Amino acid sequence: MSKNEAPSVNRKEEIISAAIATFAEIGYYRATTAQVAERASISQPYIFKFFPTKEALLVAALEASWGRIVQSFKRVVESVPPSELEPALIEAYENILADRANEMLLQMQAQTISSEVVREEMRKGFRTVRLIVLEAFRNAGIPHPEERTLLFLARGMLCNISMALGMPELMEQ
Numbered sequence: 213m214s215k216n217e218a219p220s221v222n223r224k225e226e227i228i229s230a231a232i233a234t235f236a237e238i239g240y241y242r243a244t245t246a247q248v249a250e251r252a253s254i255s256q257p258y259i260f261k262f263f264p265t266k267e268a269l270l271v272a273a274l275e276a277s278w279g280r281i282v283q284s285f286k287r288v289v290e291s292v293p294p295s296e297l298e299p300a301l302i303e304a305y306e307n308i309l310a311d312r313a314n315e316m317l318l319q320m321q322a323q324t325i326s327s328e329v330v331r332e333e334m335r336k337g338f339r340t341v342r343l344i345v346l347e348a349f350r351n352a353g354i355p356h357p358e359e360r361t362l363l364f365l366a367r368g369m370l371c372n373i374s375m376a377l378g379m380p381e382l383m384e385q
Contacts, residue, residue: 236314277315278337294352
């Protein structure tokens with residue numbers, strides 16, 4: 213890697229982080245690339261060095277947020293015994309919600325965006341997470357792994373709503 217590549221990669225990640233925060237706080241449609249640039253402390257034209265459109269920036273932000281969930285779940289699957297799998301996955305997701313609430317708010321917004329490329333990124337993320345959980349439940353010998361995966365994903369969506377609305381009582385058991 214040349215000396216110029218590392219700063220570019222870091223800059224790209226900084227722009228994605230700024231986009232996640234800006235889109236989550238203001239909303240994708242209301243947010244501008246100028247606001248993202250301001251948050252990243254760069255000029256607006258510099259964003260377009262990495263992302264040809266605001267939509268491409270959104271897709272990159274979604275890809276990054278899904279990637280963190282996937283990596284977190286993979287670490288759990290690889291490190292906990294089968295008897296602790298489901299509680300450990302739930303805890304991992306709760307940690308993501310606590311540490312990266314903006315990413316979950318971004319994903320919630322993206323579910324309502326009709327752009328096919330955004331919808332495909334969301335489908336890809338959900339499919340990947342579903343397969344990780346389903347395979348882990350199957351490998352752990354958890355009874356009815358398809359149903360348990362469905363319930364796990366549904367609980368995750370309820371966690372998102374609970375966090376977004378500030379209603380922790382939705383998660384009380």
